[in-house]
Amino acid sequence: MIYRETGQFKANYQDDQALFPIAQDRYVILVILLITFGLVPALLNEYWLNAILLPFLIYSLAALGLNILTGYCGQLSLGTGAFMAVGAFSVYKLMVAFPGIGFIPMVVLSGVITAAVGTIFGLPSLRIKGFYLAVATLAAQFFLIWLFNKVGWFFNYSATGMINAPPMTIFGAIVTGPKADPIAKYYLVAAFVAVFALAAKNIARGRIGRNWMAIRDMDIAAELIGVRPLIAKLSAFAVSSFYVGMAGALYFAVWLGSAEPTEAFDINQSFLVLFMIIIGGLGSVLGSFLGAAFLVIMPIMLKNLMVDGFGTTSALAEHIQIIVVGVLIIGFLIVEPHGLARLWRIAKEKMRLWPFPY
């Protein structure tokens, strides 16, 4: 009743091509943006901002990136962790070498560097497909992490092999390093995520996005109707790595502050982000957010519930947490293999027809 497009007439091309053609969608997005930028920093304390919202937003960005590659273009990748590492190390080198260019250009630039690396590792996708490709992207995962561990230039020859984010400021507020202001950090990351989520939504419905989806649905048929697989696949790898690289840069510089390649960017990161898009919904921008929210918040909740609520030891709680996460993943896949975004779509359909069943 509330959510329906009845009476909303599209009178010109602009209306017809709007990003959110239904007025209610626009209002919802506006409200979400208002809450994100207005209410949340005012209401929530530092723990919430730092431990929950920051990782949620950063993982959403990474999930968006992987969703472009896997959800829209159908190329399964297990190298997300390594591409995040590329972003992190690029932003580190930029921060140390050119501190003058400002933090936001640095993050974008590290995304560009990651896009270049991702395109190179996307080349095998032109020849191999499916799980063979997934295992091939593991080559990127292991090779890049090894590289960051072995070549001293990447971590400026520090004795521990760790990289530490030097303090950077935006408009006078410190956003990286130990003295960073949590609210400034939150605003920075939220702004990045908002801008690039809208960009992703826009890319996905345009010509490039349609090419990707054609490749995903059937690459040979797509080739026959004139989609060039070389350009479509490599552009998917490039755009996806661009997002993942920025997520990696923010993950290291803003959230962690210091990182070590084998620990922070190992293969479990790749799996985690993949889980996010599967549970959230493949080929859906909303799904990337839902999946990231689910997998960031749920383990924290579980742990708090068990350690504080039932008084279990933290070691046992960790094991139980692993089991519960595994069971939930299997359960989700059985109940709704198309992810949380699909549930939302079904709900929207129902709302359109309400109060009639069909």
Next chain:
Amino acid sequence: MLFFIEVTLSGMMAGVMYSLVALGFVLIFKASGIFNFAQGVMALFAALTLVGLMEKFNFPIWLAIIGTIVVMIALAWLIERIMLRHLVNQEPIILFMATLGLAYVLEGMGDILWGSDVKVLDLGIPQGASDWMLDSFDIYIEKLEIFAAVTAAIMVAFLAVFFQKTRIGRALRAVADDHQAALSVGISLHTIWVIVWSVAGIVALVAGIMWGSKSGVQFSLSLIALKALPVLILGGFTSVPGAIIGGLIIGVGEKIAEVYLGPFVGGAIENWFAYMLALAFLLFRPQGLFGEKIIERV
């Protein structure tokens, strides 16, 4: 030259160990098209159960092995009953993610049931260097690795007979060929899946025993799955001989690269070299060495 032979031989032996894990992947992929990421954790779980039965309940070795086999079969039945049955006809990626979830569950359960400390697995498998090889050819080879190679050979022979000569084996091949056709001639998919997962569980147990005897039963055992993946894409997902030969190629390539190439680039290249090798092979044969030819139609 002697050193080269020694490196090659030890690479082949290591390759056999990888093949043991890859074999389990191939079995399940052939019969159900599932890329079972939990195979490594299954090996860990089997080894943990074996050690647990021997230590906590003082079972003799043979009884503990039988007990573990029973546990693995029960596990296969549960997996089919609770998970696979509801996921029929889903996209391969969904099934793959489900096995990742399964890996988490098994990992947590193994830790809770048997504890997460490193355990020693001693089944009386001979350890140390083979004296005979050392004396007559001056080549150093671990007895355990020879034992593993012999076991792998026996297992592959047994699997070949099982697949080719028995009634169940024929049904398995039918399912691998075409699910629908197999169903229509009266083969029960559910039963076949339980059998395949049980066999994969037993293969995992053998792999778990070998790796456990070599380096102790601990969490890192589940990571051998990652070692088996390049073997798998090199040999082809659907080929049992491919798993063995892929294992040998990867094992030898890895060892030779580590010894002759490693010092120039800073060492520890074993982690990714196998993947790069497999990737290079794939560029020429996208379906792996022995995989079925990929035919695509619109």
